[in-house]
Amino acid sequence: MKLRFHWFDYDHFPYEAEFAKAELDTLFNGIEVVEDTEDALTVEVSNTENWAKKAVETTYFQYVESEDEVVVTNQAKLEVAEDSSSIESSDHSLSNYRLGRQQTRYSSHGIHEYRGKFNPQVVRSIGNRFGLECGDWLLDPFSGSGTALVEAKHRGWNAVGIEINPLAVKIANAKVDSLEVPEDRLNEEMKSVIEDLRRQFQDYTLYSPFPEENIESLAGKGWKEDIQGIDYLESWFVDSVLVQIHAIQRRLLSVSSDKTQEVLEILLSDELRDASLQDSGDLRTRKMDDKPANYPLVTKFIERIEEFLQTVLRSRTAITGNGGNQFALESDSRDFANEVLSHPSLPKDTKFDGALTSPPYASALPYVDTYRLSMYLFGLIKTGEMREKSRSLIGSRNIKETTRREIYDSIETNEHHLPKGCISTCRNLKEAVDSESDGFRRQNRPALVYQYLVDMKQSFKETYGVLKDKAPYGLIVGRNTTELGGEEYVIDNPELLAELGEQVGYKVDERVEMDTHRRYSMHNSNNSIDTEQLLVLVK
Known part of the structure; x- marks a missing residue:
């Protein structure tokens, strides 16, 4: 035929x-x-x-x-x-x-910006390539904002995402929630929120600061006490914006469906950076030079709800089967196996039919710091915990000088028994460091690469233990570069991870070069190379 x-x-x-x-x-x-x-x-x-x-x-x-x-x-x-x-x-x-360009924000994918997420079409394609069928179980050990979970929902695969960033977990689960709430209920609850907020702010301009008497009439006395993380947040938002945040959160508390409420909270989260004093174009914690008097947060929030509601409802016609069971867990990819296998949502003795992920690089983007405003607002992190949470990430750039010296010693002894190519790369980078010309960040690079490989080895072991025999594990990963001692060095992450995988017990089944454009890049960085690789390991 x-x-x-x-x-x-x-x-x-x-x-x-x-x-x-x-x-x-x-x-x-x-x-x-x-x-x-x-x-x-x-x-x-x-x-x-x-x-x-x-x-x-x-x-x-x-x-x-x-x-x-x-x-x-x-x-x-x-x-x-x-x-x-x-x-x-x-x-x-x-x-x-007819489409002029490939769409990547369809369905619930566009609910929240998240740096480092991979192309949704790639997930669907590789899952099909792996032979996953409705009802099969897919694992994403570095699930980020849940791209794989949404694509699993579209195909009827069951899926579990492992993610250490609590906001990313909340985003991922909200994406799935938006595809599960009954259409009539989702439509009714979201439109009710829109109507109430419009009515509350219809007599106010959102482009100039609210007079003090208006703030009290809008929010009541002692209103700041209702906002989680206010001690931190009031230094990043003017009061007129905080009043709008307060009003939105108060209205969301009365939404009857917990899933709809979570979806609305994530839509609010996606507007917070633009409404804050944060320079929205800078990943670092840096305030803009000119302090705005106010920001139309309520208006922008309403527009986002309307746009998202239309998009997500239209997508439901393309969800096949029963949609499956998908969820993200806040856990560490280096230590998650027992928690996942004992989770009540997994049938007893379930193991995964496949795994697919886009892992971090040896110098990961500061995902936690980037979304700190939302994390404080939703009570996902407490004052003083941010730095430690950031350091706990695989590929974290934040290490102390004492830690660097300790890791340098580990490189010399190969304390963690990395395979030949991995330890050779670390030693070559260490020898290339020029203590006079290379600043502390560059001097950290050999230690970061070594620690990254140690962590990925442990993650591979955890994933190995939850996969079925002969199950495939696909990783989308690229090479990146670093400059040490005035010379440029390529860090061949696909090759290093393949070697690690073989040491753990996987077989390298396939390696496919993926020539990419920034639209497809999973880890946009000045130090990245515009090519990635699908590395397929098999248990």
């Missing part, structure tokens, strides 16, 4: 075309390519049972034709900006589905 798979109209990277063919090969238990053009991929399949059901789950195609039938892919339904009712169009050119 011949099937003609029509590509989306936007350009694809070579790796996406390769991923697409690998998906088809798995979904149809083998294919023969008949014709491969810019518009479509025509293949011969021998396994024709439920061909349409399989075809609609592909990632990089807009629609699929047989001799007498046309089916639109669920990915097209997710990505298209128009109303999903157009899916029933008899126009087989499907002009309603």
Whole structure:
């Protein structure tokens, strides 16, 4: 049987075309390519049972034709900006589905910005490539804001995400929640919040500071005591913005559905940086030069609710099966196995059918500090805990000088028994350091790389223990560079992790180069190289 798979109209990277063919090969238990053009991929399949059901789950195609039938892919339904009712169009050119660029904020993916998340299409494609079926269990040991969990929901896979950042866990679970609350209830509760906030602030301008008497009438006496983390937050928000935060939070407390409330809290969180005195373009904790008098937080929050509600409700037509069970756990990827395997949401003796993640690099972005305002507001962290939480991350840049010296000693003795290539890399970096020309951050780099590899080795061990035999573990990771002693060094993370995986007991099954653009980059950095690799390990 011949099937003609029509590509989306936007350009694809070579790796996406390769991923697409690998998906088809798995979904149809083998294919023969008949014709491969810019518009479509025509293949011969021998396994024709439920061909349409399989075809609609592909990632990089807009629609699929047989001799007498046309089916639109669920990915097209997710990505298209128009109303999903157009899916029933008899126009087989499907002009309603033409997209100028690949969409990555469809469904609930766009609920909150999060640096370091990976491309959602990659998750769906690799899961198909791994042969995951509805009801199978997928693990993401570094789940970030939950991209893998959302894609699992779309495909009906069960999924668990492990993440040490408490706000990321909250974001991930909110993404899933927004796809689980009954449509009528979600619509009603969100619109009720919008109406109440509009009514409360209809007589106030949000572009100039509120007079003191208006603040008291809006928030009441002693209102600041109601805001968690106020001792920290009042130095980052003007009072007129804090009043709006107070009003929004107070209204959200009366939302009857806990899941809807969590979704709304995350939509609020995504607006906080712009409403604060933080320089929104700077990852570091730095205030802007000009202090604004006020910010229309309520207006922006309402706009976000309306936009998100429309997007997430439209996406539900493309969720297959029963949606599965997905959730994120606040846990450490170096020590999570017992907690996950004993979790009440997992059937007894369950192990995972596969794992997929985008792990941190040896010098990770400061994810915790970046979202500290939300963490204080939601009581996810207490005063004095931020620095220690940041240091606990795999790939953290924050180490003390005494710690660096201790790790330097460990590099010399290879205390943690890293494999040959890993320890050789660390020693070469250490020898390249010039104490006179390299500042403390560069002098830290060999120690950071060593500690990163030690931590990833432990994470590999934990993941190994929860996977089924022969289960695949896919990692999307790239190389990065550092300059020491006036020379540039490439840190080949895929090669180092492959070597670590083999030491732990995995077999390296596949390595696929992924030429990327910044739109696809999982770890945007001046020290990154615009290529990544899919590294597939097998237990």
